[in-house]
Amino acid sequence: xxxxxxxxxxxxxxxxxxxxxxxxxxxxxxxxxxxxxxxxxxxxxxxxxxxxxxxxxxxxxxxxxxxxxxxxxxxxxxxxxxxxxxxxxxxxxxxxxxxxxxxxxxxxxxxxxxxxxxxxxxxxxxxxxxxxxxxxxxxxxxxxxxxxxxxxxxxxxxxxxxxxxxxxxxxxxxxxxxxxxxxxxxxxxxxxxxxxxxxxxxxxxxxxxxxxxxxxxxxxxxxxxxxxxxxxxxxxxxxxxxxxxxxxxxxxxxxxxxxxxxxxxxxxxxxxxxxxxxxxxxxxxxxxxxxxxxxxxxxxxxxxxxxxxxxxxxxxxxx
Numbered sequence: 272x273x274x275x276x277x278x279x280x281x282x283x284x285x286x287x288x289x290x291x292x293x294x295x296x297x298x299x300x301x302x303x304x305x306x307x308x309x310x311x312x313x314x315x316x317x318x319x320x321x322x323x324x325x326x327x328x329x330x331x332x333x334x335x336x337x338x339x340x341x342x343x344x345x346x347x348x349x350x351x352x353x354x355x356x357x358x359x360x361x362x363x364x365x366x367x368x369x370x371x372x373x374x375x376x377x378x379x380x381x382x383x384x385x386x387x388x389x390x391x392x393x394x395x396x397x398x399x400x401x402x403x404x405x406x407x408x409x410x411x412x413x414x415x416x417x418x419x420x421x422x423x424x425x426x427x428x429x430x431x432x433x434x435x436x437x438x439x440x441x442x443x444x445x446x447x448x449x450x451x452x453x454x455x456x457x458x459x460x461x462x463x464x465x466x467x468x469x470x471x472x473x474x475x476x477x478x479x480x481x482x483x484x485x486x487x488x489x490x491x492x493x494x495x496x497x498x499x500x501x502x503x504x505x506x507x508x509x510x511x512x513x514x515x516x517x518x519x520x521x522x523x524x525x526x527x528x529x530x531x532x533x534x535x536x537x538x539x540x541x542x543x544x545x546x547x548x549x550x551x552x553x554x555x556x557x558x559x560x561x562x563x564x565x566x567x568x569x570x571x572x573x574x575x576x577x578x579x580x581x582x583x584x585x586x587x588x589x590x
Contacts, residue, residue, distance in 0.1 A: 297507030342524020387427025
């Protein structure tokens with residue numbers, strides 16, 4: 272029997288306190304292009320193999336390399352068209368491998384958050400010292416290259432240790448994308464007098480899942496994005512929701528896929544009177560300042576709070 276990891280409290284979706292986004296928007300909408308580097312012959316991890324076939328394997332390597340050489344630029348143009356800034360889920364090694372992509376993102380004032388160093392190096396079996404080194408390197412390297420203090424984290428290939436969330440809070444991160452339990456931000460239970468929230472990311476409308484697992488057509492994917500948005504917009508009239516579209520340029524950036532995605536982005540952004548088109552960092556900062564405490568109060572009111580949640584000070588930018 273697996274025990275509940277107790278990372279967050281049970282918080283029923285109905286009858287929650289109202290979340291009001293800036294400008295009384297109903298949906299906070301953000302797009303998360305994963306800008307990643309997959310090594311041709313990565314170090315062996317006993318818990319997981321990076322490639323399905325014996326490696327070095329040039330086929331999956333080159334397919335992903337196409338995303339950085341071609342697909343990302345096509346995706347960036349579409350996002351520019353609809354004035355959508357990306358929140359980059361960054362393999363930090365990309366700062367060295369493709370600095371031209373980083374410069375293009377900085378010019379557009381896109382956000383960066385850490386997705387580990389390489390997407391082919393997993394957190395499984397890391398020591399605490401190794402995991403700390405990844406976080407410290409992420410913070411310093413992105414700051415040196417972009418001037419940004421990263422505030423978010425998505426573990427490489429969604430791999431974690433039992434200490435990951437506590438370390439994120441200790442190092443001044445504001446949000447984690449590694450949990451998928453809700454359509455609104457929620458406080459996470461971490462050690463010390465720190466705050467960390469779960470930021471709504473998505474597997475259901477992640478192009479890796481829709482194309483690689485569900486085998487959806489590009490038009491079916493675009494339709495799913497629009498229906499997903501419509502539901503969150505309807506519910507957002509009662510209390511603000513969050514929609515994230517996680518993307519990978521080596522998938523959505525292909526010529527036969529980018530057109531339907533463009534139409535979905537056109538549809539969502541056409542509702543700007545009701546939609547806050549923003550970044551994950553801006554959502555986290557606003558939520559921490561305006562709604563974090565009321566969430567904890569509501570959880571306690573329902574009698575669902577368990578040890579581990581505290582009323583902690585609001586983090587300040589630049590810390």
